[in-house]
Amino acid sequence: MALGAVILIWSLAPIYNMFLIALDPEEGEIEFDGNLWPPEPSLEGFRAVVMQQARYLENFWQQFGNSLFIGLMTMALTVLIGSMASFAVSRMRLTKGSLLTNTALLTYAIPASFLIVPYFRIMHSYGLSDNLWAVIAAQVTFATPFAILILQLYASLIPFELDDSARVDGASAAQVYLRIYLPLMTPALAVVAVYALMLAWNDYLYPAVLLAVRNMTVAVTQGQLFSDTDAAWNAMMAAAIIYVLPPIALLVALRRYVVASLTMTGAEA
C-alpha cells in the first residue's frame, strides 16, 4: 500500500505541477509562492489556448494539426512497412531474412540525436527542407526496426499451420498477409502503432531542426518557452495538457489490445 502511494506521488508530481500552473489565473510572469495547491484556480489558461490569444500560441491549432499529421502518418507507415517486412522475413521465411532484421537493428547503433546534422543536410539535398514529410521519414526510419523486431517475436507465437492451410486453399502470399497475418497480429500491431505515435508525437529534436517555425509542431513550441520567462505560463501549461490528450485517448482506446498482447503471452505459458 505504501509502495502504491509512493508510485502515485512519484508518477504524478510533475503532471500535477503542470495542472498547478495551468490553473493559475495570472498571466505573465509566474510567481512561485510555494503553494502546493492553486489558491485561485481558473480556466483562464485553457481559454487562452483555445482562443489562441497568448504569445507563442497564435498558431496553436495549426501546429496541433501538424503534430497530428506527423503522428498519424508515422504510425500508419511504420505499421505498414514494418508488418510487410516482418511478414516476408518471418512467415514467408525469405532467404537471408535474418540479415534484414540485423541490418535494421544497426539503425540503432548510432543514436538519433547524433545524426541530426546529417539529416539536416540530406533533407535539404532531397528537397524536403521545412517539409512535414522530412520529419515523417525520419521518424519512420527510427521506429520501423523496433517494429519489425516486435512483430517477428509476436509472429513466432502463431503456428505456421494456419498459413499452410490457407495455402492449401489456394491463397496467394498477399492474401495470406491480408487474411491471416494481419488479423492475427492485431495486438502486436496495436502496440507498434502506439509506439510509433509516441515516438513521433513527443519528439523534440527532429521537428525543431528540420522544420521552420511555419510548420512547427506543438511539442517543439512548448520546449521553446524554456528560456522565456515572459510567456503566459498558465496558457502554456494548459496547452501542454491539451497536447497530451490524444495519445492518452489512443492508449485508452487500444489498451485492450495492449493488455491482450501482454496477457496472451501470459496465457500461452
Added chain:
Amino acid sequence: MIGEPVFGVIADPSLATILDEKDDDREGRDAVARPLAQRADQDHRREISTRDRFNSVGPKRAATDAIGNRNLCLGEEIDGRNCRSGDDQPLVLKIPDLHVAKPIAGAGNHIRGEREQKPLSDFSGPLFNGLGEPGTLLKFDPQAPQQHNRRRKFDNAVCAKRNQGKVARENAGADGYRGLDGHPCGRESFQPEGVANETNSCSIGIKGHHQLLGSGWPVVKESGDQPESVPESQGDEKPGMSSTPQLLAVETPVSFKGRGDRTGTANLRGADLRWAIAFVLPYAAVFFVFVVYPFGYALWTASKPSLYADLIADRLYLPALLNTLLFVGLGVNVKMFLALLLSGFFMRRRWWIKVLLSIFIVPWVIAAAQACVSFHWMLQQEGLVDGILSTLFGIDGPIWFNDRWLGIGWNIIAYIWKWMPFWTVIFLAARMRIPREIYDAAEVDGATGIRHFIHVTFPLLANLYLLCTLLSTLWTVGDFTTVYLVSGGGPAGATNVLATLGFHYAFDESKPALGVAAAMSSLPALIPIAIVLVRRVQTSEAHL
C-alpha cells in the same frame, strides 16, 4: 528427376535404384539399406532433439490437427502430453485415414510428433507421405472412417495435379488421371488394408510401404517379422521414400515452399519470391535512403582527425564526457533495477494495482518536451519541489541548477521518471510468460519471497534484463531532450552530455563538423554494445 533440386531437395541417386525393384528383391533392398542406415543415425540424433521438444512441457497434444490427421499414441500415454514406447522413443503418429495397413506398436519406430519446422531435405525422416506433408508418418487409421471423404478428395486432387502432363494420360482412369504407375487415381484404386499393393503410387507411400516388408514396419501379413527386424527398422523405414522423390517433384501448394534457409538455395519460387521481395522492398528503400546515406555522411564528416584534437582542447568536451558516463551508467542501471522490482509489484492481481499501472504509464505518454519543462519549472525557486520541502521539512531548497552535480542528479531523476514505466511494462509482460507451474514447483520446494525472486524469477528474466539494459544504454546515450530541457546544459555548459554538446557546437557555435565529431566520439563505446546486443538477440530469439 534425380539430382534435380526439388523443393530445395536433391533426390538421392541411391534411392533411385529402389524405383526399379520388385517387392521381394531383398538384395536390392540391402544395397540401399546402408546409406539409409547412415541417414538413420543422423535421424536418430536429430530425433533426440525432436523428442525433447516433443516431450517438453507444453500444450496437450491435440486429438486432431488442422488438416484432419489424428494423433494416435502407440505407446504409453503419459498425462496426455507425452507418449513413450518401451525404448523411450516418442510414439505419436499423425494418422490420416487411408486404409492401407494396420499399425503395430512398439517396434521402435522413429516418429516425428507434430510437424516440426523440418527442412524438406530431411530425407532421413520417417516415411514421407508425398503429399507435401514432410515429416509426418505413414498414415493408417482404421478407426477413423469419418475423415475418409475429406482425405480422399485431397488425395485425388493432389494426385491429379501431380500427374498433370505425365505420360499416363492416355490410359485415363475414371477421373481422368492416373497414378505414376499407370493406375488411375481415385479411391477405387487403393487397396484395402493389409494387402500388399505394388501398383498404386498415388497412395501415400504404399509402394515404399511394401518395400519395408521384413524391415519392421508393421504389416499385418508379416507380423512374425517384427521382433527380429527391430534393429533394422530404423534404417529401413527410409525405403518408403522410394516413391516419394517422384512425388515430390510436382508442385504442391501447401506452404511457402521450403523451410527457411537451411538448404542454402533459394527457398521461395516464382510468385512467392516476387511477393516476398515486394514486401521487403519498402523497408529496404527506407533503409537505403534514410539510414545508409546519413550514416555514411556522418562517418565521413567525423573522420577528420583534427576535429578530435579540437574537441579535447575545448573546455566543454571532457566534462560532457564524464556527464554522459554518469547519466548513462546511473540512469540506465537504476532505472532497470527499479523496473524489475516494480514489475513484480504490478504482477499482483488487484483492481487498484491495475489502476495504478495505468497511472504509472502516464509519464511515458507525456511528451518529453513538456515533461522536462515541467521538471525544470518544478525546480525553480519556490517551485513545487521547494514547496514540498518547506511543507514537509521546513527547509528552503537550494538553487538546484546552479550546481553541476545537482543538475546532473535531476537530469537522471527526470530520465528515470520518464522511461521507467516503459521497461516495467516490458518486464511485466515477460514475467507473465513464466508458467505458473514453475512458481508452484518452487513453492513446494520452499522458496518464498526474496528467494523466490533470486532463484526463480531473476534467472528466467536475466537474458531479457541484459538485452534491455544494452538497448536502453544505446538509447540513453542519444537522449537529447531530457538534458536539454531540464538543466539546459547546466551552468555554463557544465551538465551537457554528448548529445546536447553536439547540438551546441552545430547550432549555437556554427561548427557542425565539430558537433558531428563530438557525437561520433562515443562510437567506440556504442558499436561494441550494438554488436553484443544483436548477437544476443540472435541467439535468444524466442525468449525476448
